[in-house]
Amino acid sequence: MPPFEQLRGVPKDIESRVKAGLRLMENRVDLVMVHRDADNVGSLARREEIAGALGKTAAPAWCPIIPVRMTEAWLLLDETLIRQVAGNPRGKAALGLPKLHEAEKVADPKELLRSALLAAAQSTGRRRERDGKRFNQQRRQLLERLDRHGPVSKLSSWQQLLTDVDAIAT
Structure with a gap:
């Protein structure tokens, strides 16, 4: 996992975090794992949110981690x-x-x-x-x-x- 603390001011949305992480890792990434709790919107909505955000990045393969409520x-x-x-x-x-x-x-x-x-x-x-x-x-x-x-x-x-x-x- 990239040390996000090195990138102060990175917005907490998925797209911004993934782009920042890829930059930090100099794009030497084989897999991006994205954690988002399902909370009240549900697992399918989170999957769509993650897919939409990653579609705007140069992320390679990705895997969602979506606990039903919280980890x-x-x-x-x-x-x-x-x-x-x-x-x-x-x-x-x-x-x-x-x-x-x-x-x-x-x-x-x-x-x-x-x-x-x-x-x-x-x-x-x-x-x-x-x-x-x-x-x-x-x-x-x-x-x-x-x-x-x-x-x-x-x-x-x-x-x-x-x-x-x-x-x-x-």
């Missing part, structure tokens, strides 16, 4: 990992995590994940305040450790991602 919905399925990342693997506090069939329907998975991480840490006072500021780092750790063959593999948005990747790889 965080994929991270709500592994209670053990959430407890580990929160720094309290033996904790017993209720985390309020959804069942597998509910994960893609959670209204605000990012906020639920934030709450679950804080609950899992079971910290109080200043430590809880400090733990609350670690959300982005913890989310990154959860993504890096995501069990691709675990419960997430049963979600429709994950299955679509694998189909898209397979289509490009073959």
Whole structure:
């Protein structure tokens, strides 16, 4: 992934980001992966948005990454990992995590994940305040450790991602 932080002032629309990324990588790119949450507009609308934006660039092959709500919905399925990342693997506090069939329907998975991480840490006072500021780092750790063959593999948005990747790889 290109270090976008080196390109201050690049608009956050897909076309601008892809063009900036291609410049940054000196057009030595084999595949562009574009992440856009489906949110309330749906997966098909996001696919069309991505295709339209990439049609205006010199991007080579591309693959959409479109979680049904937010990427965080994929991270709500592994209670053990959430407890580990929160720094309290033996904790017993209720985390309020959804069942597998509910994960893609959670209204605000990012906020639920934030709450679950804080609950899992079971910290109080200043430590809880400090733990609350670690959300982005913890989310990154959860993504890096995501069990691709675990419960997430049963979600429709994950299955679509694998189909898209397979289509490009073959």
